[in-house]
Amino acid sequence: MNEQDAIIYVVDDDDAMRRSLVYLLESAGWRATAFASGRDFLDRYAGHVPGCLILDVLMPLMGGMEVQQILNAGGVCLPIIFLSAHGDLPMAVQAMKRGAIDFLEKPCKDHVLLDAVGRTVRHSIKQCLGQQQVVAARVRLDTLTAREREVAQCLAVGDCNKEIARKLSISDKTVQVHRHNTMSKLHVHSTAEIARLLLLAQTPGA
Amino acid sequence: MCLASAMHRLLPLLVCWALLHGPVVAASPETVRVAVLADKGIESAEEEWAGVFDWLNRRIVGRKFVLVGLDHPQLQQAVHEHRVDFVLTNGGNYSELGYSEGVTRIATLDSPFALSPTLAVGSAIVARADSGIIELSQLKGKHLLAASPDAFCCYQIAARELVLAGIEPERDLGRLEFTGFPIQKIALAVQAGKADAGIVRTCLVEQMIERGEIKPAALRVLSPLPTPGFPCQTSSRLYPDWAFAVLKETPPELARQVAIALLEMPRTAQGYRWSIPAQYGIVDELFRDLKLGHYANLQQKTLEDMLRRYRLELAVVASLFVFWLIHSIRVEYLVARRTRELQNMQAEKQRMTEAMRDRQSALDHAGRLAILGGMASAIAHELKQPLAAIGNFARGMDRRIAAGRLEPVPLREGCNEIVLQSERADATIEKIRSFARKPVSIVQSVNLAGLVKEAADLFGVAHPEVRIDWNDADNDGPALVEADPLQIQQVTFNLLNNAFDAQKAAGNPKTPIKVTLERIDRGYEVSVHDKGNGLKDDDIVRLFEPFFTTKADGLGLGLALSKGIIESHGGRLSLAREVPGVCASFWLPAETPHE
Numbered sequence: 001m002n003e004q005d006a007i008i009y010v011v012d013d014d015d016a017m018r019r020s021l022v023y024l025l026e027s028a029g030w031r032a033t034a035f036a037s038g039r040d041f042l043d044r045y046a047g048h049v050p051g052c053l054i055l056d057v058l059m060p061l062m063g064g065m066e067v068q069q070i071l072n073a074g075g076v077c078l079p080i081i082f083l084s085a086h087g088d089l090p091m092a093v094q095a096m097k098r099g100a101i102d103f104l105e106k107p108c109k110d111h112v113l114l115d116a117v118g119r120t121v122r123h124s125i126k127q128c129l130g131q132q133q134v135v136a137a138r139v140r141l142d143t144l145t146a147r148e149r150e151v152a153q154c155l156a157v158g159d160c161n162k163e164i165a166r167k168l169s170i171s172d173k174t175v176q177v178h179r180h181n182t183m184s185k186l187h188v189h190s191t192a193e194i195a196r197l198l199l200l201a202q203t204p205g206a
Numbered sequence: 207m208c209l210a211s212a213m214h215r216l217l218p219l220l221v222c223w224a225l226l227h228g229p230v231v232a233a234s235p236e237t238v239r240v241a242v243l244a245d246k247g248i249e250s251a252e253e254e255w256a257g258v259f260d261w262l263n264r265r266i267v268g269r270k271f272v273l274v275g276l277d278h279p280q281l282q283q284a285v286h287e288h289r290v291d292f293v294l295t296n297g298g299n300y301s302e303l304g305y306s307e308g309v310t311r312i313a314t315l316d317s318p319f320a321l322s323p324t325l326a327v328g329s330a331i332v333a334r335a336d337s338g339i340i341e342l343s344q345l346k347g348k349h350l351l352a353a354s355p356d357a358f359c360c361y362q363i364a365a366r367e368l369v370l371a372g373i374e375p376e377r378d379l380g381r382l383e384f385t386g387f388p389i390q391k392i393a394l395a396v397q398a399g400k401a402d403a404g405i406v407r408t409c410l411v412e413q414m415i416e417r418g419e420i421k422p423a424a425l426r427v428l429s430p431l432p433t434p435g436f437p438c439q440t441s442s443r444l445y446p447d448w449a450f451a452v453l454k455e456t457p458p459e460l461a462r463q464v465a466i467a468l469l470e471m472p473r474t475a476q477g478y479r480w481s482i483p484a485q486y487g488i489v490d491e492l493f494r495d496l497k498l499g500h501y502a503n504l505q506q507k508t509l510e511d512m513l514r515r516y517r518l519e520l521a522v523v524a525s526l527f528v529f530w531l532i533h534s535i536r537v538e539y540l541v542a543r544r545t546r547e548l549q550n551m552q553a554e555k556q557r558m559t560e561a562m563r564d565r566q567s568a569l570d571h572a573g574r575l576a577i578l579g580g581m582a583s584a585i586a587h588e589l590k591q592p593l594a595a596i597g598n599f600a601r602g603m604d605r606r607i608a609a610g611r612l613e614p615v616p617l618r619e620g621c622n623e624i625v626l627q628s629e630r631a632d633a634t635i636e637k638i639r640s641f642a643r644k645p646v647s648i649v650q651s652v653n654l655a656g657l658v659k660e661a662a663d664l665f666g667v668a669h670p671e672v673r674i675d676w677n678d679a680d681n682d683g684p685a686l687v688e689a690d691p692l693q694i695q696q697v698t699f700n701l702l703n704n705a706f707d708a709q710k711a712a713g714n715p716k717t718p719i720k721v722t723l724e725r726i727d728r729g730y731e732v733s734v735h736d737k738g739n740g741l742k743d744d745d746i747v748r749l750f751e752p753f754f755t756t757k758a759d760g761l762g763l764g765l766a767l768s769k770g771i772i773e774s775h776g777g778r779l780s781l782a783r784e785v786p787g788v789c790a791s792f793w794l795p796a797e798t799p800h801e
Contacts, residue, residue, distance in 0.1 A: 013670065014591045016627050020598030023620055027602035027610075060671045107594030110601035171377055 006121040007051040008032040011041045011067065012083070013059040017106070021054060021113075028114045028162035030121075039060035042070060049078060049131075050124035052101070052117055057084040057091065065091065068098055077121045077127050081109070130203075144184045151178040152186070156195035235270035238262075238460065241281050241290040243299055246276030246387045255294065258471070265467040268461070287311060292455040292464065293449075294606050297327060298358030300449035301489035312465035314484040318477025319409050324484040326447035328433075328440035330363035331397055331610065339403060341373035342429045342441065347380040348402035351392045358390050358445075359407040366492045371429065376427040390414060393658065397424050409438035433777040445492070446484035459593045468744050560658040588634050588668060592627035598697055599623045637664060649775075651797050652691045653684035654730050655723050660699035662721055663725040667707075671715060672706055678723035685730045686724060686797040694794070697768040699780075701734040701790045708738025708788060728791060729777065733791040746781050768792070 008030045014019040014021075018034045025032035035041035038055070039062050053071075054102060055064035064082055071078060081102040081193045082095050092103035102116040144152060161175045170177070186196055216344040240259070244251035252273055258437040262271040274290055278299065285307045286289050293300070293309055303309045303682040331350075333339040339348070345368065352385030365375050375382050385392055385400065391742035393411060397554075408563050414420045427439035437446065450468055452461040468480035482531045513520065565720065603620040606612070662674045678685070687694075705719045741749070745756055749765050765779070777794040 014595075016623070016630065017591050017598075019623060020595035020602070020627075023616070023623065024598040024602035024605070026616070027605040027609075027611075058671060060673060107590060107597050108597065110605070196278035 001006050002125070003026075003118075003121055003147050004122065006031070007048055008117060009041060009051060009052065009053045009078070010034040010120075011036075011038055011059075011064070012056040013037060014056075024110055024113070024182065025117065028110075028117075030117065038064065038067035038070075042109060044205060045076075045078075047129045050121060051078060052120040052124055053078050053080045054117070055080050055082050056106075056114075057082055057095075065095060068095065070101065072098060074109075077124075078130065079124050079127070081116050081120055099165065134203045137197045141197060141201050144182060148178050148182045148185070151175065152182045152194050153198065155179065155182070155191045156198050160190065209443060217757050229270075236264075238269045238291040238292065238464075239274050240271055240292040240294055241274045241276050241284050242293075243278065243281055243295040244275035245277060245354065251275040257474070258294070258468075262464065265470070266460075266463050269463075271675045273751055277676055281370060281604040282306075282670055285453060288289055288453060288455050291453060291460070293451045293453070295451070296358045296448050297446040297486055298362055298483075298492070300451055301486045301493065304486065305490075306518065307653055308454045309451040310454075311451045311483040311486065312451040312461055313468040313480040313482070315447040315449075316455050316473075316479045319437060320447060321444065322484075323481040324446045324488075325433075325436070325444035325740060326484075327359050327363070328438075329359055329361075329367070329405050329442040330408045330411055331364050331367070331403055331428045331437060332393060332411060333403040333428055334399060335423055335426040336395060337402060337426075338582045339428060340426070340509065342373065344789050345371075345403055345428070346378050349381040349383065350375070350379050351383050351385050351395055351401045351404035353392065354388050354406070357387075360392075360405050360490065362496060362783055363442045364405040366495045367429070369495055383463050386788055390419065393420055393425065393708055397421070403428065406592050408440040408442075408444075411709045413436050419574070440470050443488070445488055446486050449483065449486070450480065481533040493709065521580035539658065544759070556564075585634075585638060585668060587669070587730070589631055592631040592634075594623050595627045647688050648692075649688055652694075654687045654689070654694070654732065655685045656733050657689075658696050658698050658723060662702060664695070665699055669706060673704075673716060673718040674702070675718040675720045677720065685725070687730060687775075687794045688797050689794060690771075692770045694775070697771050699732075700764040700768045701732075701792070704790060705734050705736035705738070705788075708740075712738040712786075714738075725796075729793050729795040731791050731793040733789050734790045735784060735794045736787045737789045740786055741781065746783070748780075749781060 008025050008033055008067070010018055010021045010025070012021065013036060018036065021031045022034045035044065037059060041053075047112045052065075055067055057064040064080075064084075068080055069081075077113055077174070080095075080099070081104060082092070082100055083106050084091070085102050095103055101120045104113060104116060141149070143150075150168055153162060154167060159167065161179065162176045165172045166169075166177075182194070183189070186194060186197060188197070240257055240262075242251045252275060259271050259273050263269070276284055281293070281295065281299070282303070285293060285303055293303060295303070300309070300311060304311070314323040315326070317326055331342060331345075341347065352364070355361055366376050373560065380402075385395070389406050389410060393406050393414055393633045395401055396404040411420070411425055414424050422728050428441050430441060431443060433440055433444065450464070452464070469482065473479040520732065548752045592658045599620040599676055604615055606617060607621075656676075659676055662676055666672055668673060702719060702721070706715065709715050709717055709719070714737060717737045720733075722733045722735070724733070726730050741756070749756070750769050765781075769779045772794070775794055777792055779790075779792045782789045782791070
C-alpha cells in the first residue's frame, strides 16, 4: 500500500473551483475525482482507501460538516480536509474534533493544500495498515472455540492455570489442553501476544 | 276735581251763605295757606272751593285761609317744603302725601252722589254703544283716552281695573292718549268715534246726558260693577272722596279748629258737606297694584329682593356664565393655537415632502449602497471563487511545466479555464457596478416577471447557497407594468435579502425562498415567502420606519426605501405573517394599454 494507490476526492459545488482543484492535484501527480455535491459523493463513493476527501464547508443542500457526520456514522475512515471560503474557527474546531485532518481557508496556496493532501494520504495509509492488522487479529481470534476464547481472555489478564480452572469451573488438565490449542491457533508464543491481539480486535472502525 | 262741577254749583250758595253771616274779621289775620290740587287751573279751583274758604275764614277768627292752587308736582313740592299748612286734594293724591310727607286727613268730602265718603269716586270706562266693546278685556290693542297719568279718578282708578282685567295700559293698549282736562272732551271724543274708549269719572256720563251734552245710550260703560244704591254706572270699585289734610308742622290747635269748622259746615243745596275722615286704605291697594306713588319703587325693590333671595342661584348662574366665558375664550384660544400648529405642521410636512423628493434619488442610491454593503461578504465570495480557480489552474500549470510534463492538452485546458474564470469575475463586477451606480429614474413599460426573475438570479449569484422557487405559472403573457426597472429590481433584491436573512437567523438558510407573481386587481403582485422565525406584530408595523431593523447588523433602510419606491410607482408594499415566516409583497398597477 503506497501513495500511488490513493485517490483524492474533491467535493465542491462551484464548477470552476472543483475543476481547478482537480487540475492542481493532477498537476501535482495525484489521482483526483470530483463531485458537485456531498450527496453525489456519498452515493458514488465505494469505500476505496487510502485517499483523502477535500470537502467544501458551505454548499447548498448538504454542507461539508454534514457529509463528515454521515461518513463517521458509517464507519468510513476516509480522512477529510475542509475548505472554507469563510474562516470559521468554531466550525473548524468542531470539524477537527470529529476527525478532520485539516481545515483550510479558500483560496489557499497550492503548496499548503498539496502538503495537507500528502500528509492526509500518509495518515490514511497508516490508518489502512492499522486497520489491516485489526482485521487479521479478528480473523485469528475467530478460529478459537468459545471455551478457548474464555481461556485466552483469562491468559491475557495474567491468570495462572489454577485460577483459570477455578474461574471456569474446569480441571487444571483441561485448562492446559485449551491453553495449548489457543496458543497454537493464534500462532503466538506468549500470553502477552494474546493480550495484544485481543486489544487490536477490540479497536473500533473496521 | 271730580267734584269740580259739583262745587261749581255749590259756589253761589256758599257765597250767599257767607254774605248772610258776614265776615268774621280778625285784627291782624294770620295767613293759613291751603294747597289745592288744581288740575284744571287756579281760577277753576278758586271758583270751585271759594265757599269752603269763605266758611273757614268766617268760622276761624284771626286767620286768613288762602287757596294756593297747584298742579300735581307743584303740590307735592309745596308740601315737601312746608310752604303750605293744609292740603285739599283728591283721595289718590292725599294717600300719596300721607305716606311721603306725613300729612293727615281731618275731613273727607261727603257728596250726595256717593254711597259714603269712603265709596265716592270711581272711573267709568266708556265706549260707543255700537262699538261691540263690552268688557275691559276687549280693550286690548284699542285706542284709549284718559286725562292725565296723574289723574286719580280719570286714569289711575281705571288703570287698576284694566290691570286686573289683564291689560297693562302701557303695554297692551293699541294707544293710550292723555287729553288733559276737562274730561268732558273725552266723552265727546269717544262719542264722535275719535277713540275706541275713554276714561271718565263716574257719573260724568249721566250728568252730561242730563245736560244734553251727549246723546242718551250713545256710550256704554264697560264692565259695570254692581254697586247697589250708587246712582251711576262704574267700571271701577269706589274710592274715598277728596280729603282735607293737615301737614305735620301745622299747629294741632289750628288743625283742630279747621277740622271742627269743616265738620260744622252745613250741607250745601247740592248736598255736599264735610264728613269725618274716611279710610284711604283702598287707595293704598290701588297704588300697590299699579306700583304708583310710594309703591313706584316696588319694581326696583322686588328686583333687590329677588337678588337677595336668589343670590345663591344667581351666584351659580353667574359662575356658570363666567366659566362659560372662560371656557369659550379658552376654546377660542385653543382653536387658534391648534390651527396655528396645524398650519405649522402642514408647512413642515410640505417642507419635508420637498426635501424627501430632493433626497429620494440620493436615498435610493444610499439604499443600494447599504444593500451592497450588507452583501459585501457575499460579493467577496462571488469574486473569490473565480480568482481562486484561476490561481489553482495557474499553479497547476506551473507544476506541470516544472515537472517537465508538457502535454499540450492539459496545459491549454488550464489556459482556457483561466480565461473563463477571469471573464466570470469581470461579469460579476459589472453587475455590482451597475447596481451601485446612481440611476436616473427611467419609467418604461417592462415585464415584471422578467424583472423579478432577473433580480432573483442576481441574488442567486450573490448568495450561491440560496435557492429561489420562482413561480409565475399562472400568468400567460408578459406582466406589463410601467416602472423603473432598476428600482423594482432593487425592491425585489431587498425582499429576497430580508427573506434570506430571516431564514439564516432561523437556521434554515437553504430552505427555498418562494417567489410568486400573481395577477391581482388591475395589477400584479410579487410575493416573497420565507420560512424564517416570523415577525412580532409590533415589528410589522415598525419595519417600514427608516432605521428600524430586527437584524443584528441591519441598517433599517431597506423596507423604508422599498416602500417609498413602490408607492412612487402607485403601488403598495405589505408584510403579512405566515406559518412559518413572513410574506412580503408588492403590488404594481398594470400598464394601461395605450390607444
